[in-house]
Structure formats: structure tokens, C-alpha cells
Amino acid sequence: MSWELIVKEKFSSAHFLENYKGKCEHMHGHTFRIEAYFRVEQLDESGIGIDFTELKAYLRSILPDHQVLNEVFDFSPSAENLSKYLYYKIKEKYNVTKVVIWESENAGAVYSQD
Numbered sequence: 001m002s003w004e005l006i007v008k009e010k011f012s013s014a015h016f017l018e019n020y021k022g023k024c025e026h027m028h029g030h031t032f033r034i035e036a037y038f039r040v041e042q043l044d045e046s047g048i049g050i051d052f053t054e055l056k057a058y059l060r061s062i063l064p065d066h067q068v069l070n071e072v073f074d075f076s077p078s079a080e081n082l083s084k085y086l087y088y089k090i091k092e093k094y095n096v097t098k099v100v101i102w103e104s105e106n107a108g109a110v111y112s113q114d
């Protein structure tokens with residue numbers, strides 16, 4: 001028996017794609033949306049796996065809000081690389097199974113270990 005919990009958050013940041021030719025080689029901003037999925041196999045006596053409030057607070061504490069992502073990270077901050085980085089960052093503390101980074105309404109990347 002298991003559940004998958006989902007928490008969503010947003011962060012607004014600037015980036016450009018390194019080693020890339022096209023309009024995204026220039027600095028621009030996104031309101032990125034993150035969806036993080038957590039597996040739980042037990043509920044506490046109040047019927048919850050992990051407190052959503054705690055998960056949201058944790059996400060807010062690690063998300064690079066109002067940052068220039070190229071200055072924060074030593075990788076090209078594409079949605080693909082951001083989803084991978086945030087997956088392993090969250091994994092340090094929680095049993096995360098999947099991280100989705102949306103950089104626009106219609107384009108995003110999913111990272112999971114499978």
C-alpha cells in the first residue's frame with residue numbers, strides 16, 4: 001500500500017541556455033512551476049503521509065526564486081537540468097519519486113530515477 005503526494009510551487013527567475021544557438025541563448029525570465037511527487041507507505045494517526053505545509057515550506061526554502069540561475073548553478077539551467085538538480089536536492093530529505101519543471105504553460109521536463 002502506498003500513496004504518492006504531489007506538491008506544487010512556483011519561482012520566478014532569469015536564465016539563458018549555455019552552448020545554445022537560438023532565442024534562449026539570451027537572458028530572459030520565466031515563472032517556473034515545480035511539481036514534486038513523494039511516495040509514502042504509512043499514514044500517521046491524523047491520516048496524512050507528510051504534512052503538505054512542511055513540504056511546501058521545504059520547497060520554498062530550496063527554490064532559486066528571483067535569482068539569475070546561471071550565476072547560482074554550475075550547469076546550464078535548462079528545465080531538464082533544473083528538474084534533475086531539484087530531484088537530488090529534495091532526495092536528501094524526502095522520498096521524492098519525480099520532479100516536473102514547467103518553464104511555460106506548455107513546455108516542461110520530468111526527472112525521475114527510472
Ligand SMILES: [Zn+2]
Nearest residue numbers: 015024030103
Ligand atoms: Zn528559458
